[in-house]
Amino acid sequence: MTGERTAPGIDSENYWFRRHQAAYLHLREQVEGPRLLEIGAGEGYGSALLAERAPVVLALDYDAAAIAHLIRTYPALAAVRGNLAALPVASDSIDTVVSLQVIEHVWDHPQFLAECARVLRPGGLLMLSTPNRLTFSPGADRPVNPFHTHEFTAAELCRLVTGAGLPVVAAQGLFAGPRLAELDSRYAADGGVVAAQLAGPPERWPAELAADVAAIGWRDFRIGPDALTDLAALDDSLDLLVLARRA
Secondary structure: OOOOOOOOHHHHHHHHHHHHHHHHHHHHHHOOOEEEEEEEOOOOHHHHHOOOOOEEEEEOOOHHHHHHHHHOOOOEEEEEEEOOOOOOOOOOEEEEEEEEEEEHHHEEEEEEEEEHHHHEEEEEEEEEEEEHHHHHHHOOOOOOOOOOOEOOOOOHHHHHHHHOOOOEEEEEEEEEOOHHHHHHOOOHOOHHHHHHHHOOOOOHHOHHHOOOOOOOOHHHHHEEOOOOOHHHHHOOOEEEEEEEEOO
């Protein structure tokens, strides 16, 4: 289990689903304009949430099985299989680009961000999220998740995005709320509730852990205020959320 392809309604994946859902619900309120592109849409539940604020949503993913599932499950969404290094989208055509938990999988980060900038209209908004390296792979020389090519700190991510010609306008963090902090204490001997889940396959979890994971809700996570002027305030966050605007 890595939390990569989460879907609603699967108890053993519920922690990761709710963690992603909290970010989607927060960013949904900041969507601008009628045309939205989600890069790395996965199962599609996030695109469906974002479609509540944008009348035209294009969900893009490279994985053929994910796109086939998305089309079946969310028929109201437009969906396309596409390469993140060469987005099949016209230049200057998108008001909001959303890409959550994707950039850590990309090999050529400047190229990916250049493509995001290309498809955005002037003044268009880019929303990114990614695991915080300081909490996701603490002390490790390389990402602990084998599917990640690189993980970022807040300062690294902001420098990268700004260097791509997309000035950062906000930097926030997704943090564990009080209930998750309590679970971390309960599973401290295992390294916390996340480490307890990753220690073995779900069918081998103790019944108490399985019940605790299934009961987690999106409100058990919180989004911190904009910390662009003090990025060190995001060092303890689980995920980083960066908003940038095409000049």
